[in-house]
Amino acid sequence: MLQYLLMCRSLTYAQRASRALERIGITAIITKAPKSVTGQGCNYCVKVSERNLVKSLSTLKEAGLGPSRVFLVSHDGSVSEVPG
Template sequence: MVYYLIVCRSLTYAQRTAAALERAGITARILRSPKLIDREGCSHSVKVSERSLTAALVILNRAGLTPKRIFLQAEDGGYREVGL
């Protein structure tokens, strides 16, 4: 299955992001950002399904929670950055 990782600047920011999405009915899971995509060394990401990304970005925009970066996690395990 294909997922998107919404990279957040801190654990607290990731928790706020996941909470906003969950309140809107979008399943969101917090995880440490994989080393392949983590430039700073300690960021956290929120994982959402492929079909939920557009709605998730609208919700986050309304809540004032801007993602640092977004990555597509493909079925083969690779990552590709997606423009905002």
């Protein structure tokens, strides 16, 4: 299953985003963003499944927690930015 990384501007925002998604029944895992995405590896993101992407994005936007960037994690582990 494909996974998406929803980039958050801080750990606090990632925690808020995760809670907002969990409240509506979407499993959201907080993780550090890969260094290949950030350059430093100090950003945080929320990982969601492909089937929950659209609902996750709309929920976070309504809550004022929309991600700064979205990345697709392919089956082989490669990460690519989703054009927005």
